[in-house]
Amino acid sequence: MRTRPLKVALLGCGVVGSEVARIMTTHADDLAARIGAPVELAGVAVRRPSKAREGIDPALVTTDATALVKRGDLDVVVEVIGGIEPARTLITTAFEHGASVVSANKALLAQDGAALHAAAEQNGRDLYYEAAVAGAIPLIRPLRESLAGDKVNRVLGIVNGTTNFILDKMDSTGAGYQEALDEATALGYAEADPTADVEGFDAAAKAAILAGIAFHTRVRLDDVYREGMTEVTAADFASAKEMGCTIKLLAICERAADGASVTARVHPAMIPLSHPLASVRGAYNAVFVESEAAGQLMFYGPGAGGAPTASAVLGDLVAVCRNRLSGATGPGESAYAALRVSPMGDVVTRYHISLDVADKPGVLAQVATVFAEHGVSIDTVRQQGKDGEASLVVVTHRASDAALNGTVEALRKLDTVRGVASIMRVEGE
Amino acid sequence: MRTRPLKVALLGCGVVGSEVARIMTTHADDLAARIGAPVELAGVAVRRPSKAREGIDPALVTTDATALVKRGDLDVVVEVIGGIEPARTLITTAFEHGASVVSANKALLAQDGAALHAAAEQNGRDLYYEAAVAGAIPLIRPLRESLAGDKVNRVLGIVNGTTNFILDKMDSTGAGYQEALDEATALGYAEADPTADVEGFDAAAKAAILAGIAFHTRVRLDDVYREGMTEVTAADFASAKEMGCTIKLLAICERAADGASVTARVHPAMIPLSHPLASVRGAYNAVFVESEAAGQLMFYGPGAGGAPTASAVLGDLVAVCRNRLSGATGPGESAYAALRVSPMGDVVTRYHISLDVADKPGVLAQVATVFAEHGVSIDTVRQQGKDGEASLVVVTHRASDAALNGTVEALRKLDTVRGVASIMRVEGE
Structure with missing residues (x-):
C-alpha cells in the first residue's frame, strides 16, 4: 500500500460535511485498505469558522474556499455546499488545479452537469455525484x-x-x-x-x-x-x-x-x-x-440525512481515489444518444378526472362526446348524484397529455360541467 | 473513439450466453459509444457445435475452449458455462494469456474466489461477476x-x-x-x-x-x-x-x-x-x-433468466472494456479485514418452536424450566389442547443457536414432550 496520503478538501461542513469528516477520521484504516493509500483531510472550507466542529483540527478550517481549491496539491475536492454559486466556480477551479470532485449538489448537476463534466474531462479528472440523487441509495x-x-x-x-x-x-x-x-x-x-x-x-x-x-x-x-x-x-x-x-x-x-x-x-x-x-x-x-x-x-x-448522504459521498470518494492511484478516470458524461426531449404534451399516460356536473339526464352523454372528440378513450365512469349536483369520475385509457388538456378545456366550456374538481395521472400499471 | 475493436470470447452459449451474443450484436453501436471502442465477438466455445445459433457467425464457433482462451489477442473472456471445471482452468488460462474475465459462475466464485482473484491480480487483469448473485440486480x-x-x-x-x-x-x-x-x-x-x-x-x-x-x-x-x-x-x-x-x-x-x-x-x-x-x-x-x-x-x-443475467454480464463487460482502454483495473478482492467467521452455534436470533405435548397439568412449567436452564428467554407461549394431546408454540427472545439446540435436545428427553413438530428462526425484526 502507498504510504503517502491522498489529500481531500471538504467544501461545506454542515449536516453532510461533518458526517463525511467524521467517517474519514473514525474509519481511516478501512478507507486506506479499500483505497490502497491513506486519505488525509487537507482542508475544510466553511462560512462560520468560529463554530466548534468535533473531531476536526481547527488548523484545517478556512473561510477561503477559493484558496483551498487552488492549492494545487489536492487529489479530491468534496463539495457539499449545495446551490449554484459559489459551488460551480469552486468545482471548476478545483478541476483546473488538478483535483477530482465528488459532489452531492443536485441543483448544480441538473443545471450545469454538461459543463462540469466537460471541465472534468478537459482536465483528466473525475466528477462523481451519487449523493445528488436519492441520498444513500446506489442509483x-x-x-x-x-x-x-x-x-x-x-x-x-x-x-x-x-x-x-x-x-x-x-x-x-x-x-x-x-x-x-x-x-x-x-x-x-x-x-x-x-x-x-x-x-x-x-x-x-x-x-x-x-x-x-x-x-x-x-x-x-x-x-x-x-x-x-x-x-x-x-x-x-x-x-x-x-x-x-x-x-x-x-x-x-x-x-x-x-x-x-x-x-x-x-x-x-x-x-x-x-x-x-x-x-x-x-x-x-x-x-x-x-x-x-x-x-x-x-x-x-x-433518500436524505447526514449519514446516508455521507455514505454515498464516501463511496464516490473511494472510487475517485482508486482512479487517482491507477491514473485512470471513471465514466464521464455519456450523451452520445442525443435523443429528442419531448414536451409534456407528448407524454402518454392514463388519467383520473373528477367533474362536478349538473344532475340531469344527458350529461354523461355530453361529457363522453367531448372525450371521444379529443381521441381520449374512457376506461370507466362513475356517477354520484346529490341535491341536483352530481360528480362524475372518469378514468381514461392511455392518451397524450395534449389530448387530455384539450378534453379538459372543452369540458370546462360545457354548461353542465360546473367545475373540474381534480385531474390526476395514473401510473405504474 | 478507438476504431480497433476490443476482442471478446464467449465460453458457453446457452440461455445466458446466447443472450449476451444477441445483445452484443443488436446493440453494438450503443456498446461502442459507452465503452469508447467497438467490441467484437472473437470466438464462441460450445459443447455442441452443430446446434444452430441465430445471429452467431458459425466460423466463430469452436469446441476447443482451451485453444480459444489461449489465443493471446483476447481482451475479455466471458464465462457462462457454470460449474467448477473446466470453467476454473479456462478462467485461469485466460488471465495467463492476457484477458480480463467476466463470469456468472456463483459456484466457482464461492469455492475458488480467492485463487481466481489472485490470478487476475497477478496478471494485471479484471475479474467481474455481477451476474453470479441475484441475476440482473446490481448488488x-x-x-x-x-x-x-x-x-x-x-x-x-x-x-x-x-x-x-x-x-x-x-x-x-x-x-x-x-x-x-x-x-x-x-x-x-x-x-x-x-x-x-x-x-x-x-x-x-x-x-x-x-x-x-x-x-x-x-x-x-x-x-x-x-x-x-x-x-x-x-x-x-x-x-x-x-x-x-x-x-x-x-x-x-x-x-x-x-x-x-x-x-x-x-x-x-x-x-x-x-x-x-x-x-x-x-x-x-x-x-x-x-x-x-x-x-x-x-x-x-x-434473480435469474437469460436476458436479466445477460444484462449483468454486459454491464461488467462495459466496465472491464473501459478498464482495458484506460490501462487500469477495477477493485479486486478485498479481504484485508480478515474477520473471524463464526460457526452457526454463535448465531443469535429468535425462534418459533412447535411442540407436541401431553395435555396435562405441569407440562408448561416443565417446558419453561428447560428453556430457562439453557438461558433461552421465552417471549410468548400458546397452548392448544385436543384429545389428551396438546401443542405448545413457543416464541423466544434472541438466543444463540447453540443454546437453542441444547434446549431442544433437553425438551426431546422430557416424557411429556411427544415430539418437536418444527423449529423455525424468526428474522427481520
Whole structure:
C-alpha cells in the first residue's frame, strides 16, 4: 500500500460535511485498505469558522474556499455546499488545479452537469455525484455502470423524502395537506420554507440527472415538466383508495414507444397499491428502473440525512481515489444518444378526472362526446348524484397529455360541467 | 473513439450466453459509444457445435475452449458455462494469456474466489461477476463500490428465485411443498433435479460471495451454514400467519455485535409481513443491506433468466472494456479485514418452536424450566389442547443457536414432550 496520503478538501461542513469528516477520521484504516493509500483531510472550507466542529483540527478550517481549491496539491475536492454559486466556480477551479470532485449538489448537476463534466474531462479528472440523487441509495452507479450494457426504458421514482412523508401521512391518517406539512415541519422532515420540496423543484433536478444518465442524452432542468403536490387533497386520496391506489409524487423519465425521444416529468400520480413503490413509507425513497434485458429493478433506501448522504459521498470518494492511484478516470458524461426531449404534451399516460356536473339526464352523454372528440378513450365512469349536483369520475385509457388538456378545456366550456374538481395521472400499471 | 475493436470470447452459449451474443450484436453501436471502442465477438466455445445459433457467425464457433482462451489477442473472456471445471482452468488460462474475465459462475466464485482473484491480480487483469448473485440486480457493484466508504453490518436476502416461487405459492394457495414444487417444475422455474435450489446450495454460494464482499473477509462455502426448505409445511405457514409473518428462504450474512466476527447462513425463516422482503413475490429476488451510515437499503429485481443475467454480464463487460482502454483495473478482492467467521452455534436470533405435548397439568412449567436452564428467554407461549394431546408454540427472545439446540435436545428427553413438530428462526425484526 502507498504510504503517502491522498489529500481531500471538504467544501461545506454542515449536516453532510461533518458526517463525511467524521467517517474519514473514525474509519481511516478501512478507507486506506479499500483505497490502497491513506486519505488525509487537507482542508475544510466553511462560512462560520468560529463554530466548534468535533473531531476536526481547527488548523484545517478556512473561510477561503477559493484558496483551498487552488492549492494545487489536492487529489479530491468534496463539495457539499449545495446551490449554484459559489459551488460551480469552486468545482471548476478545483478541476483546473488538478483535483477530482465528488459532489452531492443536485441543483448544480441538473443545471450545469454538461459543463462540469466537460471541465472534468478537459482536465483528466473525475466528477462523481451519487449523493445528488436519492441520498444513500446506489442509483447513479447502477445506472451508469451496472446497466451500461442494457437499454433503460423507464425510471419511475420517489426521490423526495419530504413529500413522501407528507403524502404517506395524508394517506394513512386522512389528514389534509397543510396538517401533514405542519407535522413534517415539526419533525424536521420539511424545511421552514418547503417550496423546493413540495413544488417539485428538488425532484425535478433529480429527474433531469436520472434521465440524462439513463438515456445517454442531455436533459436540462427546463426539459422536466414539474407539478408540485400542494393541491393534493384528502378527497384525492379517497378517490385513489376507491381505485385500489395511493398517491405519490413521482419523478418519471421515459423513452417514447418509438425509441427516438424521451420525456422527464415530476407530478403527483395515483399508483396501484400492488406496485412496489406504493409501499414506500415515510421519508424513504425508492426508484423503479425498467430496462430491456434486466426487466424491472427497484432500489430502496433513505433518500436524505447526514449519514446516508455521507455514505454515498464516501463511496464516490473511494472510487475517485482508486482512479487517482491507477491514473485512470471513471465514466464521464455519456450523451452520445442525443435523443429528442419531448414536451409534456407528448407524454402518454392514463388519467383520473373528477367533474362536478349538473344532475340531469344527458350529461354523461355530453361529457363522453367531448372525450371521444379529443381521441381520449374512457376506461370507466362513475356517477354520484346529490341535491341536483352530481360528480362524475372518469378514468381514461392511455392518451397524450395534449389530448387530455384539450378534453379538459372543452369540458370546462360545457354548461353542465360546473367545475373540474381534480385531474390526476395514473401510473405504474 | 478507438476504431480497433476490443476482442471478446464467449465460453458457453446457452440461455445466458446466447443472450449476451444477441445483445452484443443488436446493440453494438450503443456498446461502442459507452465503452469508447467497438467490441467484437472473437470466438464462441460450445459443447455442441452443430446446434444452430441465430445471429452467431458459425466460423466463430469452436469446441476447443482451451485453444480459444489461449489465443493471446483476447481482451475479455466471458464465462457462462457454470460449474467448477473446466470453467476454473479456462478462467485461469485466460488471465495467463492476457484477458480480463467476466463470469456468472456463483459456484466457482464461492469455492475458488480467492485463487481466481489472485490470478487476475497477478496478471494485471479484471475479474467481474455481477451476474453470479441475484441475476440482473446490481448488488456486487453497489457492495464493493457504492458502499466502499461505509460499514456493512448485515445482508439479508432472497437470492434464489426457484425457492421463492415455491414458498410464495405455498403461502398464497396453502399448497404443500411437493405440490408447489411440481408447479414450479411445470412452469420451468425449477430444474428436473431441484436439489441445488431447494437444499439451499445455490443460495449458500451466493451468501459466501456476498459475505466476503460485504465484510472484506474471505468466507468459504464451508463457512456457510445451510438448511434447505424441503421440510417447510403448510402448518408452518399457518403458524407464520398467526404471527403476522410469512416464510422465506433467506441468505443472511451478519457482523456479530462485537464487530470482530461474522456469520453466513441460509435457511428458511419467518419474517414479518411488514418487512420489505415479505412482499417479494414469485421468482423475484431482493436483498436488504444494513450499513452503519447508509442505513437500510434494498435491491430488488429478477434473480435469474437469460436476458436479466445477460444484462449483468454486459454491464461488467462495459466496465472491464473501459478498464482495458484506460490501462487500469477495477477493485479486486478485498479481504484485508480478515474477520473471524463464526460457526452457526454463535448465531443469535429468535425462534418459533412447535411442540407436541401431553395435555396435562405441569407440562408448561416443565417446558419453561428447560428453556430457562439453557438461558433461552421465552417471549410468548400458546397452548392448544385436543384429545389428551396438546401443542405448545413457543416464541423466544434472541438466543444463540447453540443454546437453542441444547434446549431442544433437553425438551426431546422430557416424557411429556411427544415430539418437536418444527423449529423455525424468526428474522427481520
